[in-house]
Amino acid sequence: MPKLDLDRIPAHTGSSYPPPHDAACADRVRQRLGEAGGLTDFGVNLLELPPGVHSSQRHWHSDEDEFVWIVRGEVVLVTDEGETVLHAGDCAAFPKGERDGHQLINRSQATAICLEVGSRSAQDICRYPDIDMIIDATDDVYRHRDGTPWPR
Numbered sequence: 001m002p003k004l005d006l007d008r009i010p011a012h013t014g015s016s017y018p019p020p021h022d023a024a025c026a027d028r029v030r031q032r033l034g035e036a037g038g039l040t041d042f043g044v045n046l047l048e049l050p051p052g053v054h055s056s057q058r059h060w061h062s063d064e065d066e067f068v069w070i071v072r073g074e075v076v077l078v079t080d081e082g083e084t085v086l087h088a089g090d091c092a093a094f095p096k097g098e099r100d101g102h103q104l105i106n107r108s109q110a111t112a113i114c115l116e117v118g119s120r121s122a123q124d125i126c127r128y129p130d131i132d133m134i135i136d137a138t139d140d141v142y143r144h145r146d147g148t149p150w151p152r
Helices: none
Strands: 011-013 029-032 042-049 066-072 074-079 082-087 091-094 103-105 112-119 125-128 133-136 141-143
Touching (some): 074 112, 082 091
Antiparallel strands (some): 011 029, 066 091, 066 112, 125 133, 133 141
16 A cells, blocks of 8 residues: 555654754754655655754755645745745745755744655755755765865
8 A cells, every 4th residue: 555654654863964064954853755655766755843953954956856845834945045934835946956055944933844855866966055065966975065075
């Protein structure tokens, strides 16, 4: 049966970012729903953001589309254009190749729940415009912009 049991899908806390960039996301919780359902062409995640927690460092993808839908609570979407409050029911889309970095921050007093959907590309390069960091899907290693790997 294709119905997924959320209680049986592992919850992953934190991020794979190297220190100190992992701190802002240390308490985020992500369940990989698409992976649990056997999807391979795109990812679907249920993201829980407690108060004060970031979804990610601000980033953009060369070869992956992203979409977020706010299920519960409110978050602040941060882009090059500034900040936009997103409430439950709001959504945002980030086409591949658009060099407008984005992230969600929960500045409210309640936990927010978001659904993330994104394509998966073996050629993607994710860039973080506010910090000296990139990651290339071909080797999945965080690097400085000059190519030097971040220490683990």
